[in-house]
Amino acid sequence: MxxxxxxxxxxxxxxxxxxxxxxxxxxxxxxxxxxxxxxATIPEAMGWIFSNLLVSQESFEKLPKILEKLAETIFMSIAATTIAAVVSLFLGVLGSNTTKVNNFLSVFARFIASVSRNIPVVAWSLILLISFGQNSVTGFLALFAGTVGFLTRAFIESIDEASQSSVEALTATGATYFQIVGKAVIPQCLPQMISWVLFMVETNIRNATLVGILTGTGIGYTFDMYYKMLNYNVVALITLCIVITVIIVDLISNYVRKVIL
Missing domain, CATH: 1.10.287 (Helix Hairpins)
Structure with a gap:
């Protein structure tokens, strides 16, 4: 230079x-x-946290209910991510330059991914809340909508980065479009796609807490309820359970990534 x-x-x-x-x-x-x-307010804020957000013996009586709601949040996140992954795979194949059927469908798939990805999950929750009200369906759809946009974009990039040699080899033998996608493209991209899906499971478990506050479901609703009741001991226990859950999910995801990648 x-x-x-x-x-x-x-x-x-x-x-x-x-x-x-x-x-x-x-x-x-x-x-x-x-x-x-x-x-200057940080020391005072930290003092308040350590004075009020303490897990007490009484708060442990709420643990079974907390774990039930936490399990509901985890399963809703996994369900939203899994179903969104299937839809995103379909859109990713249509949107990729390697496997696109035609330009119209490619632009359409990329448009859906762009719109879905650029609207935050919180905004999706508020939009769907008007139509579906406060229930688990609203929370599920909000996570699903946000996940479709992210995974579709990730899948498109993964497919675009796939090696062209196997695609060209199958094309030369007269293989059909679905044979090329199923035998040459998807097997190459599958480990990376699984890694993205695991990442979104982690992200959605975190997002589901905030979504639950808005939609009145899962651990988010339980957190909001006890917070409004000023029961900070139970709030501390809920926060601790969420943190431990996220760490465990993160460790499992990292282990799976090491195995498949």
């Missing part, structure tokens, strides 16, 4: 840093956020 190019990169980095500083200042001014005051 010559000196002129390095000087250009330094100027670009300096301008970017200046723009970032200006945007940060404007954001603080518009929101009336004071960074120093915010930092």
């Amino acid at each position: 010559n000196e002129k190019t390095m000087r250009k990169h330094r100027w670009q980095s300096g301008i970017f840093l200046l723009i970032l500083i200006v945007l940060t200042y404007l954001s603080s001014a518009i929101t009336t956020f004071n960074f120093m005051e915010g930092m």
